[in-house]
Amino acid sequence: MVKKILLIGTVCTLFLGADEDKNVYERNCIPCHRYAPASLEKLFMVYLKTYSGELSLKGALKAFLKNPTEADSLMNNTFIENFSVKDKTTLTDEELDEAIDTYWELYDVRKKLK
Amino acid sequence: MLVSKNKGTSLLRSSEKSSLLRFLALYFILVTMILLLLGIFYYQSQEKLMFSNQRTILSEYANRQVQALKQLHNDFPHRTIYPRSIKYRSAIYDIEGEKIFSLLKHDNIRFDKEIYRVGNSIHFLKTLDDYYLGAKYLFIEVDEDKAWYKETMSNILAFGTLTLIVLIIFGLFFVSIFLRPMRNSIVLLDNFIKDTTHELNTPISAILANVEMMDTSLMSEKNQKRLSRINIAAKTVSHLYQDLTYLTLSHNRKSKDEWIDMKQLIEDRVEYFAILAGAKKITFELDLKESAIFIDGIKIARVLDNLISNAIKYNKRNGKIFITLRKNYLQVKDTGIGIKSKKVNEIFERYTRFNSSEGGFGIGLNIVKSIIDEYDLQISVESIVDVGTTIRIDFTKGTLDG
Numbered sequence: 222m223v224k225k226i227l228l229i230g231t232v233c234t235l236f237l238g239a240d241e242d243k244n245v246y247e248r249n250c251i252p253c254h255r256y257a258p259a260s261l262e263k264l265f266m267v268y269l270k271t272y273s274g275e276l277s278l279k280g281a282l283k284a285f286l287k288n289p290t291e292a293d294s295l296m297n298n299t300f301i302e303n304f305s306v307k308d309k310t311t312l313t314d315e316e317l318d319e320a321i322d323t324y325w326e327l328y329d330v331r332k333k334l335k
Numbered sequence: 336m337l338v339s340k341n342k343g344t345s346l347l348r349s350s351e352k353s354s355l356l357r358f359l360a361l362y363f364i365l366v367t368m369i370l371l372l373l374g375i376f377y378y379q380s381q382e383k384l385m386f387s388n389q390r391t392i393l394s395e396y397a398n399r400q401v402q403a404l405k406q407l408h409n410d411f412p413h414r415t416i417y418p419r420s421i422k423y424r425s426a427i428y429d430i431e432g433e434k435i436f437s438l439l440k441h442d443n444i445r446f447d448k449e450i451y452r453v454g455n456s457i458h459f460l461k462t463l464d465d466y467y468l469g470a471k472y473l474f475i476e477v478d479e480d481k482a483w484y485k486e487t488m489s490n491i492l493a494f495g496t497l498t499l500i501v502l503i504i505f506g507l508f509f510v511s512i513f514l515r516p517m518r519n520s521i522v523l524l525d526n527f528i529k530d531t532t533h534e535l536n537t538p539i540s541a542i543l544a545n546v547e548m549m550d551t552s553l554m555s556e557k558n559q560k561r562l563s564r565i566n567i568a569a570k571t572v573s574h575l576y577q578d579l580t581y582l583t584l585s586h587n588r589k590s591k592d593e594w595i596d597m598k599q600l601i602e603d604r605v606e607y608f609a610i611l612a613g614a615k616k617i618t619f620e621l622d623l624k625e626s627a628i629f630i631d632g633i634k635i636a637r638v639l640d641n642l643i644s645n646a647i648k649y650n651k652r653n654g655k656i657f658i659t660l661r662k663n664y665l666q667v668k669d670t671g672i673g674i675k676s677k678k679v680n681e682i683f684e685r686y687t688r689f690n691s692s693e694g695g696f697g698i699g700l701n702i703v704k705s706i707i708d709e710y711d712l713q714i715s716v717e718s719i720v721d722v723g724t725t726i727r728i729d730f731t732k733g734t735l736d737g
Contacts, residue, residue: 274431274433331435
């Protein structure tokens with residue numbers, strides 16, 4: 222019995238410790254988008270095609286996450302009808318900036334084009 | 336009356352020459368500037384023509400590249416190879432002007448022009464409506480065909496040079512028309528002087544000879560003074576006659592150079608001008624050392640006579656004339672009215688006079704200068720208004736030691 226309790230305790234600690242190692246983006250964006258029909262990479266390409274530059278994209282994304290509206294959404298009507306517009310973010314400005322920076326760094330096409 | 340052709344008047348005066356040169360320089364600059372402007376306009380029009388020919392092809396390349404970028408955008412990140420072509424090179428920039436990817440040879444791109452030349456290439460800019468891969472600006476680069484440039488430049492050079500030559504010929508023609516009245520008036524004056532000169536010789540010689548022969552011991556003091564005035568007046572006219580004769584006749588005769596004892600010559604000329612100077616109570620102060628130069632006697636006498644006569648003419652009453660002779664130079668200094676420094680360079684111009692109240696034609700110093708130049712001597716003038724003028728002639732060449 223004691224062994225079982227120790228084992229459960231160790232697993233919980235590992236999980237909690239692993240969660241603490243993740244950054245804002247991994248903790249707050251990936252969990253939900255993992256199950257969304259449009260991947261984060263595809264969404265990035267949609268944003269890139271619409272806003273072009275780094276500053277424009279980051280600014281537009283931050284504004285949308287802070288106040289998501291149907292009008293500002295880049296998703297098509299069918300998508301919005303089925304999944305609705307996301308809720309407002311609970312992250313602070315600093316956390317949002319950090320998450321968006323990570324997102325940009327991850328999918329920036331400049332580093333991948335050959 | 337005989338009017339002989341004077342070589343002096345057939346040549347342009349230096350003031351005339353400088354006016355001519357100034358006009359031609361101004362005309363040349365203006366014509367060159369106009370031609371340059373026309374050349375620039377022609378070059379720009381040819382460049383525009385070349386651009387308009389290139390635009391169609393480059394626009395087609397750009398559309399082709401946009402399609403390839405669209406395909407790549409949709410396939411990203413499974414396919415990451417940037418689309419390339421052997422016909423052109425391209426680059427994409429985002430809305431903020433930041434480079435996304437470039438294959439250009441020349442990266443000094445411009446966002447404000449649709450088509451332009453850079454180095455040996457032509458850049459064509461296309462602005463995208465959909466920012467595939469984040470690209471708002473697509474640059475297409477092709478190597479420039481320099482044939483148009485060579486043809487344009489050779490046309491500009493050939494037509495420009497031809498036009499310049501034609502316009503310069505026109506300019507010279509116009510200048511000769513504009514200068515004709517001025518030249519005519521100079522010729523008229525010269526001809527008048529020449530004609531007058533021939534009429535002066537006999538009466539002056541007669542007056543001077545008779546004055547010299549007159550026995551003054553029997554005359555009253557008043558008459559002696561009158562005779563002295565006649566002598567001065569006759570010598571003044573004689574001096575003028577000598578100058579005019581030199582200009583019209585002697586100037587073109589062959590020089591008879593010989594060793595001239597300058598000290599003796601100066602003493603002779605001072606004695607000759609003594610009565611003239613005495614009339615204005617001007618005294619000579621001579622500081623003469625032995626010196627001899629190899630020169631035509633008549634010409635050096637003209638030089639001396641003119642320097643001394645000017646020193647008398649433009650001196651003040653009770654003034655002084657200092658004549659200094661050294662082996663290598665002669666200096667005549669007066670205590671006269673002087674000349675303004677900016678006018679000093681003009682004193683050797685013919686018909687230039689600085690005091691209209693004094694007689695003369697303004698030819699004396701012109702004769703001096705022509706003789707000085709002929710014998711490659713150096714003349715320098717220093718003058719202070721109301722203090723006096725110093726004229727120095729250096730004759731290093733032709734001295735006994737020289």
